[in-house]
Amino acid sequence: xxxxxxxxxxxxxxxxxxxxxxxxxxxxxxxxxxxxxxxxxxxxxxxxxxxxxxxxxxxxxxxxxxxxxxxxxxxxxxxxxxxxxxxxxxxxxxxxxxxxxxxxxxxxxxxxxxxxxxxxxxxxxxxxxxxxxxxxxxxxxxxxxxxx
Amino acid sequence: xxxxxxxxxxxxxxxxxxxxxxxxxxxxxxxxxxxxxxxxxxxxxxxxxxxxxxxxxxxxxxxxxxxxxxxxxxxxxxxxxxxxxxxxxxxxxxxxxxxxxxxxxxxxxxxxxxxxxxxxxxxxxxxxxxxxxxxxxxxxxxxxxxxxxxxxxxxxxxxxxxxxxxxxxxxxxxxxxxxxxxxxxxxxxxxxxxxxxxxxxxxxxxxxxxxxxxxxxxxxxxxxxxxxxxxxxxxxxxxxxxxxxxxxxxxxxxxxxxxxxxxxxxxxxxxxxxxxxxxxxxxxxxxxxxxxxxxxxxxxxxxxxxxxxxxxxxxxxxxxxxxxxxxxxxxxxxxxxxxxxxxxxxxxxxxxxxxxxxxxxxxxxxxxxxxxxxxxxxxxxxxxxxxxxxxxxxxxxxxxxxxxxxxxxxxxxxxxxxxxxxxxxxxxxxxxxxxxxxxxxxxxxxxxxxxxxxxxxxxxxxxxxxxxxxxxxxxxxxxxxxxxxxxxxxxxxxxxxxxxxxxxxxxxxx
Numbered sequence: 001x002x003x004x005x006x007x008x009x010x011x012x013x014x015x016x017x018x019x020x021x022x023x024x025x026x027x028x029x030x031x032x033x034x035x036x037x038x039x040x041x042x043x044x045x046x047x048x049x050x051x052x053x054x055x056x057x058x059x060x061x062x063x064x065x066x067x068x069x070x071x072x073x074x075x076x077x078x079x080x081x082x083x084x085x086x087x088x089x090x091x092x093x094x095x096x097x098x099x100x101x102x103x104x105x106x107x108x109x110x111x112x113x114x115x116x117x118x119x120x121x122x123x124x125x126x127x128x129x130x131x132x133x134x135x136x137x138x139x140x141x142x143x144x145x146x147x148x
Numbered sequence: 149x150x151x152x153x154x155x156x157x158x159x160x161x162x163x164x165x166x167x168x169x170x171x172x173x174x175x176x177x178x179x180x181x182x183x184x185x186x187x188x189x190x191x192x193x194x195x196x197x198x199x200x201x202x203x204x205x206x207x208x209x210x211x212x213x214x215x216x217x218x219x220x221x222x223x224x225x226x227x228x229x230x231x232x233x234x235x236x237x238x239x240x241x242x243x244x245x246x247x248x249x250x251x252x253x254x255x256x257x258x259x260x261x262x263x264x265x266x267x268x269x270x271x272x273x274x275x276x277x278x279x280x281x282x283x284x285x286x287x288x289x290x291x292x293x294x295x296x297x298x299x300x301x302x303x304x305x306x307x308x309x310x311x312x313x314x315x316x317x318x319x320x321x322x323x324x325x326x327x328x329x330x331x332x333x334x335x336x337x338x339x340x341x342x343x344x345x346x347x348x349x350x351x352x353x354x355x356x357x358x359x360x361x362x363x364x365x366x367x368x369x370x371x372x373x374x375x376x377x378x379x380x381x382x383x384x385x386x387x388x389x390x391x392x393x394x395x396x397x398x399x400x401x402x403x404x405x406x407x408x409x410x411x412x413x414x415x416x417x418x419x420x421x422x423x424x425x426x427x428x429x430x431x432x433x434x435x436x437x438x439x440x441x442x443x444x445x446x447x448x449x450x451x452x453x454x455x456x457x458x459x460x461x462x463x464x465x466x467x468x469x470x471x472x473x474x475x476x477x478x479x480x481x482x483x484x485x486x487x488x489x490x491x492x493x494x495x496x497x498x499x500x501x502x503x504x505x506x507x508x509x510x511x512x513x514x515x516x517x518x519x520x521x522x523x524x525x526x527x528x529x530x531x532x533x534x535x536x537x538x539x540x541x542x543x544x545x546x547x548x549x550x551x552x553x554x555x556x557x558x559x560x561x562x563x564x565x566x567x568x569x570x571x572x573x574x575x576x577x578x579x580x581x582x583x584x585x586x587x588x589x590x591x592x593x594x595x596x597x598x599x600x601x602x603x604x605x606x607x608x609x610x611x612x613x614x615x616x617x618x619x620x621x622x623x624x625x626x627x628x629x630x631x632x633x634x635x636x637x638x639x640x641x642x643x644x645x646x647x648x649x650x651x652x653x654x655x656x657x658x
Contacts, residue, residue, distance in 0.1 A: 009578045013320055020327060023342055032608030035600045037334035037341060044327050051320045058316070068577055076369035076573050080566065083365075083545055087562045090549065099549070103542040111538040125543055129550070139203060139554060 005068055006059035013052035020045035078110050094144025099126045156278055159505025162207060163513050168506065171208045172514045175215020176521055182216060183223020183239075184529045185540065190220035191586075192364035194480050195356050196547045198487075199554035206488035207503050211510040213484055214464075217477055218270055218511070221457050222518045225262040226529050229255060229449070230381045238456035241428040245441060245448030247381075252444050255383035256526075257390040261398045261446060262453040263522045269406040269454035270515040273461025276410055277468070278508055281497070284469035288494035291470075293601035294612050298619035298626075300595045303472060305626040306415055307584055308633070315633045318584045321575075325585035328353050329592020336600060348560035355483040357552045358589055359476060361565035362582040364548045366572020368541045383530075388523060390446075397446035401431050405454030412455070413462020415474065427455035461511065468504060470494060476586035483590065487555075 020041060030036025086102035100122045107118035130148075133139045162168060182193030194216050201209035224239030229246035242262065249258040291299070308318040331342045332352030343349035390398065405427040412423040431451040432441045441448050466472045471493030473479035482492045490500055497504045552565045575582050606612035613619045 005578050009580070013324075016324075020342075027339060027341060028337075032603055032610075034608075035603055037337045037339035039600065040596045041327060041330045041341065044323050044330070048320065048323045048327070051316050051323065054316050055320070062579070070577075072370065072372045075372040076570075079369055079545070080570055083549070083569075084566055087549065087559065087566060090553070090562065091559050095550070099546050103546065106542040106545070107538070113538065121539060122542075126546065129546065133550070139199065141550065142553070142557075 003065045004059040004062045005065050006055045006062035008065055009062075010052045010055035010059065013055065014049050017045040017049035017052060020048070075110065079106065082106055082109070091142055092144065094146070094148060095141040096126060096130055096148050097144050097146070099129075152278060152282060155282075155501060155505045156509060158501065159507075159509030160512075162502050162506030163211070163509035168208060168211055168510060169513065171204065171212040172215050172510050173517055175212035176219040176222075176514050176517045179216035179219020179221075180223035180226075180518065180521060180525075180529065181532060183220035184226045184532060190217050191359055191477050191480065191583075192367065192544075192548075193220055194477060194484075195360040196364060196544075196551040198356055198480070198484055199551050201484060202487070202554070206485055206490045206500070207506045209484055209488055210481065210503065210507050211514075213481055214507065214511065215514050215517075217481070218457065218460050218514060219518060219521075221460050222263065222266050222522050223529070224456075225266070225449075225453050226259065226522075226526065227533060229258045229262065230383065230530060231533060238424045238452075238459075241424045241452040242449055244428075245443070245445045248442065248444035249446070249449065250381045250383070253387070254390075254394075254444065255381050256388035257394050257446075258449050259383060259526055260388050260390055260523060261394065261450050263519055265398065265402040265405065265450045265454035266457040267515050267519040268402055269409060269458035270461055270518070271512065272406045273410050273413070273458045273464075274508065274511040274515065277461055277465055277511075281465055281469040281508075284465065285494040285497045288470045291494070291618070292616075293598040293605060294616050294619045295622070296598040297595065297602050298613055298622035299470070299472065300591050300598065302622045302626040303474065303591070304584075304588070305629050307474075307587060309629045317580055321580055321582065321584040322588040325588020325590075326592045326595065327588075328358065328585070329589045330596070335593070335597060346560060348556070348558050352593075353564060353589065354555060354561060355480055355586065355590055356555050357561040357565040358568050359480055359586050360548050360552050361568025362572035362575075362586065363476075364544065365565060365569030366576065366582065368544060369569055369573040370576045371537075371541075383526060388526075394446050398450035401427075401447040401451035402454045404430060404434075405451040406458045409455030409458030410462040413459035413474075414465050423455040423459040424452035427451040464511075467492065468496060468507075471496070473587060473590050476583045476590075479587055479590035 024038045024041050024045070027038030027041065028036035029038050029042060082102060082105050086098045090098050103122035103126060104118050107113040107121065108115060111118075113121075130141060133141050163172070178197065179190070179193065182190060194213050197216060198213070201212055204212065221238060225242050225246065228239040228242040229250050232243050232247040246258045246262065249255065304319075304322050307322065308315045329352065331349055333339070333343075333350050334341055340350065405423075408427055408430065409423040412426065428441075428448060428451060431445075431447040432438050435441065435445070435447055437445070463475050463478050466474045467478040467482060471482065471491070473482050485492050485503070490496070490503055548565060549562055552561050553559065555561060572582055575585075602612055603610075613623055
C-alpha cells in the first residue's frame with residue numbers, strides 16, 4: 001500500500017483529537033441541561049477524530065506522501081530557527097538589537113547577500129521603523145539593557 | 149429610507165473629517181502596496197498593521213483597516229497584470245488575460261479596466277450595503293442563543309460547502325480553529341482550559357498571532373526567495389486609457405461581476421477568491437469569442453476584478469449587520485473593533501452610529517481614492533515590485549514580530565505566531581486551507597456560549613433548535629447543503645466546486 005499525504009494528515013488529526021481528550025480529563029462534561037467546560041472541547045475532539053478517520057479512508061484521492069516536495073524545508077527551518085532565536089532574546093535585548101541582528105543574519109546566512117549591503121539595509125530599515133513607531137506613531141517598542 | 153439617508157449624511161460628516169480622510173488614504177495606499185507585493189495578502193497586511201491603529205479611535209481604526217482590505221484587492225491586479233504573479237489569491241484569474249493584454253502592449257488599458265471595474269463594483273457594493281445592513285441588523289436583534297447557534301453552524305457548513313478544497317478538509321480546519329478558541333478561561337464556569345499554567349493563555353489565543361503566523365509567516369516559510377522571480381512590464385502612461393472597443397468589451401462583464409461578486413460576498417467562505425473564479429467562468433461561457441480567453445480577453449480582466457471587489461464589500465454585510473465574520477479578514481476587523489471596546493453585532497448601528505455610518509461613508513470615499521491612487525501611481529508600484537524578495541521578507545518578519553508583540557506586549561503571543569507559522573507551512577504542504585481555522589477561532593466563543601445557553605434555556609432539550617422558526621430554517625439550509633455535498637461524494641462526480649479547485653490549482657501553477 002502506498003503511503004499517501006492524507007494518511008499522514010489524517011493520523012496527525014486523530015492524534016491531536018486523542019491528545020485533546022486526554023488533556024480534557026479534568027474538565028467536567030456537565031449535563032445537557034447545564035453543559036460543563038469540557039462539553040464543547042470533547043465534542044470537537046470527537047469530530048476531529050472522526051474527520052481524521054474519513055480523511056484516511058479517502059486517502060486514495062490524495063497524492064503519495066513521497067511526492068510532497070520538501071526542497072524548501074531547509075529554508076523554512078533556517079528562517080524559523082533564526083526568528084525563534086530573535087524572539088527568545090527580544091525582551092532581553094530590545095527591539096533594535098534583536099531585529100538588526102535577525103535581519104542581518106537572514107540576509108547574510110540564508111540569502112548570501114554581501115555583508116556591507118546586509119548591514120546597511122538591516123540598520124537602515126530597523127532604525128527607520130524604530131523612529132516611525134516611537135516618534136511618529138507614538139507606539140513604544142521594547143527597549144533592552146542599553147536603553148534602546 | 150429617509151432615516152438611512154440621514155444616517156449616511158451623518159456618516160459622511162464623520163468620514164470627511166480631515167483626520168479620517170487621512171486614515172482612509174493611508175489605508176488605501178498601504179492596502180494597495182500590500183496587494184501589489186507578492187507574499188503578503190490582505191489578511192497578513194491587516195494583521196501586521198493592526199497595532200498601528202491602537203493610538204487611533206475605533207472609527208479611524210476601522211476606516212484604515214478597511215482601506216487596507218479593499219486597497220489590497222485593487223493592488224493585487226497590478227502584479228497580476230504586470231508580472232503574472234497574483235499579489236493575492238483573488239487576483240489569480242486576472243493573471244491569465246491581464247498579463248496577456250500586457251504582453252500585447254495593453255498593460256495600461258488592462259490596469260485601467262481593472263481599476264474602473266473595481267471602483268464601480270466597490271461603489272455598488274457600498275450602496276447595497278447601505279440599504280441592506282440596517283434592516284438586517286434590526287431583524288437580527290430578535291435573534292436569541294438558538295438562532296445564533298444555528299446561524300453559526302450554517303456559516304461553518306456554508307464555508308465548508310463553498311470551499312474549493314474538500315468538505316472534510318475545511319471542517320477539520322474549522323474544528324481545529326474552534327478547539328484553539330477553547331483555550332483559556334471558560335466564561336460560564338471559570339475553569340482554566342488547556343492553559344498549561346501560562347497566565348498569558350488565560351484570556352485565550354488571540355486572532356492576531358494566529359492570523360499573522362498562518363498567513364504572514366506561513367507564506368514566507370513556504371516561499372523561498374529563489375522562487376520569487378518575475379519580469380515587470382512597465383506600462384506607458386499614454387496608453388493608460390482603453391480604446392472604445394475595450395470599453396465596450398468591459399461594460400457588461402463589469403456589471404455581471406459586480407452583482408455576482410456581491411451575492412457571493414455575503415456567503416461565508418473565501419468569497420473574493422471564489423467570486424473571481426466564478427466570474428471568469430461566467431464570462432467565458434457567455435462570451436461570443438471564448439477562444440480569446442487566455443489570450444488577452446478584456447472580459448477576463450473586467451469580470452473577475454469587479455467580482456472580487458464587490459465580494460469584499462459584500463462580506464461587510466454579515467459582519468456589520470449580524471456581527472458574524474464570513475471571512476478571516478472580517479474576523480480580524482471584528483477583533484480590531486473589539487480591541488477598541490466596540491462590540492460588533494446587530495446593535496452596532498444603534499449603539500455606535502458614528503462608527504457604523506462613518507465606516508460605510510468612508511468606503512465611498514476610499515473607493516474614489518483608490519481610483520485616483522491606482523492609475524497615476526502605477527509607476528511607483530512598479531518600482532516597489534523591483535525590490536528583491538530576499539530583502540523584503542526579513543522586513544515582513546520584523547513587522548510580524550512587532551505587530552503580534554504590540555497587541556498585548558506579550559512574547560508568548562510571538563511564540564504562538566511562530567508555531568502557527570510552522571503549522572501554516574505544514575498545512576500548505578498537505579493542501580489544507582488555513583482560512584477556516586481562523587474563522588473557527590473567532591466564532592468559537594460565540595458558538596460555545598450560544599449553544600450552552602440554548603441548552604440551559606431548554607433544560608437540555610435539543611429540540612429547541614427545531615421549535616423556533618428562524619433556527620429551524622437556518623438548520624434546514626445547513627442540512628440541505630450537507631445533503632448536496634454528500635450526494636456529490638456518493639456519486640463521486642465532479643461538481644462545480646471540484647472544477648473550481650482544479651481551475652484554481654491549474655492557474656496557480658501556470
